[in-house]
Amino acid sequence: MNELPVHRQFFGDAEYDFRITPDLVLELERKTASGIGGLSRRFYASDFRFIELTEVIRLGLIGGGMDPEEADALVKTYTPRMSVTELYGKALPIIDVLMFGKVAADE
Numbered sequence: 001m002n003e004l005p006v007h008r009q010f011f012g013d014a015e016y017d018f019r020i021t022p023d024l025v026l027e028l029e030r031k032t033a034s035g036i037g038g039l040s041r042r043f044y045a046s047d048f049r050f051i052e053l054t055e056v057i058r059l060g061l062i063g064g065g066m067d068p069e070e071a072d073a074l075v076k077t078y079t080p081r082m083s084v085t086e087l088y089g090k091a092l093p094i095i096d097v098l099m100f101g102k103v104a105a106d107e
Helices: 022-032 036-044 050-063 068-081 084-100
Strands: 007-011 014-018
Touching (some): 007 050, 014 050, 014 084, 036 050, 036 084, 050 084
């Protein structure tokens, strides 16, 4: 099975790799109390909860290779300073890579 590509983007203080691996999908579903299909459909309809945005970013950092404690610290430090629209703009490409294997802009 091919590994999902990494999405690289600026978050907080630097550029980081983001990817939600299959094992992290289970954690995302647990943390958000939502199945990945419903979660992604709601993301594409701009119908999401704040915790879903922050968990996608946090787990994306972990799946991209970051230590879980460091990912948690970055999310706690920078997400309170960002607008919801900014957070959505960071989280959506991470979901795109999970669901489709690449981000539209990367095509």
